[in-house]
Amino acid sequence: MEKKNNPKIKPLKNGPYLTSQISTFKTSKGDCIKTPKTMILCRCGQSKNKPFCDGYHIKINFNSEKLEGRQPDHVDNYVGEGVTIHDNRGVCSHVGYCTDNLPTVFLIGKEPWIDPNGAPVAEVIRVIKMCPSGALSYSIAGVKHDTLEREPSIRLRKDGPYTVEGEIELDDYNQSKPQSKEHYTLCRCGGSKNKPFCDGTHWYNKFNHDESKIKTENCPKDTEKK
Numbered sequence: 001m002e003k004k005n006n007p008k009i010k011p012l013k014n015g016p017y018l019t020s021q022i023s024t025f026k027t028s029k030g031d032c033i034k035t036p037k038t039m040i041l042c043r044c045g046q047s048k049n050k051p052f053c054d055g056y057h058i059k060i061n062f063n064s065e066k067l068e069g070r071q072p073d074h075v076d077n078y079v080g081e082g083v084t085i086h087d088n089r090g091v092c093s094h095v096g097y098c099t100d101n102l103p104t105v106f107l108i109g110k111e112p113w114i115d116p117n118g119a120p121v122a123e124v125i126r127v128i129k130m131c132p133s134g135a136l137s138y139s140i141a142g143v144k145h146d147t148l149e150r151e152p153s154i155r156l157r158k159d160g161p162y163t164v165e166g167e168i169e170l171d172d173y174n175q176s177k178p179q180s181k182e183h184y185t186l187c188r189c190g191g192s193k194n195k196p197f198c199d200g201t202h203w204y205n206k207f208n209h210d211e212s213k214i215k216t217e218n219c220p221k222d223t224e225k226k
Helices: 097-101 121-128
Strands: 008-011 017-020 038-041 075-079 084-088 136-140 143-145 153-156 162-165 183-186
Touching (some): 121 136
Antiparallel strands (some): 008 017, 136 143, 153 162
């Protein structure tokens, strides 16, 4: 997929996300948010104008560095008869789509926690495609699949991270790279140990965002609440 005007997200050191050329920005319900060519998005979790930054990160001395104790950035490979599943816990946002939708493959409380032969290959692929963080991908006959054909967009997850799709470049000052260039999740609660990526900490610090206060507009027909 060709990029349109090189959409980009730039996490600023100890500050917000600076975005450029993002044409589609949605609430968790799929309503379109008015999207100027450049946006400054909160990632400290404390803005009174979420999802936009209001400068509160300065008041709380927000620290955007990675923290000790984070999950290592490492890919594990689970080789099956028809498919190999790749898993990087280091970028997982722990949304649970995999364990909720295919518990015979993604096993809670067991090691190894992935059984690539636990379901038909088509089902494995279907559920891996749900993964918003890029932590999960798969290979068939030695060919890796970690991207989908989607338009560049950012979407809010309810009381959770920014879900990024469509090959939006991540230009991080500390050289963090997403597992998949096509999709990843970015922390917006301020608590992730693996900033700028979400690590599920919003569940524990009870991050809350009342999206009813966001000004929305009619979506273009090709992006309506997909």
